[in-house]
Amino acid sequence: xxxxxxxxxxxxxxxxxxxxxxxxxxxxxxxxxxxxxxxxxxxxxxxxxxxxxxxxxxxxxxxxxxxxxxxxxxxxxxxxxxxxxx
Numbered sequence: 001x002x003x004x005x006x007x008x009x010x011x012x013x014x015x016x017x018x019x020x021x022x023x024x025x026x027x028x029x030x031x032x033x034x035x036x037x038x039x040x041x042x043x044x045x046x047x048x049x050x051x052x053x054x055x056x057x058x059x060x061x062x063x064x065x066x067x068x069x070x071x072x073x074x075x076x077x078x079x080x081x082x083x084x085x086x
Contacts, residue, residue, distance in 0.1 A: 001014070001015075
């Protein structure tokens with residue numbers, strides 16, 4: 001059984017019928033611990049941030065393309081300096 005566990009066999013499930021708990025690395029464990037202790041507002045913010053980061057990564061075009069929408073935008077190839085009131 002030990003040899004089979006190296007290939008992903010859940011020995012505890014085979015013997016007892018109970019799935020083994022997942023193991024987490026330190027970063028994952030800290031995230032879970034802090035998430036469980038957080039208020040509902042903080043949990044919602046964390047979930048929103050993670051969803052935004054994932055969807056932004058998935059929707060970003062490859063290469064050096066950038067799409068700008070909305071009004072009153074300023075676009076510069078590198079540095080942009082603006083003096084208000086002139």
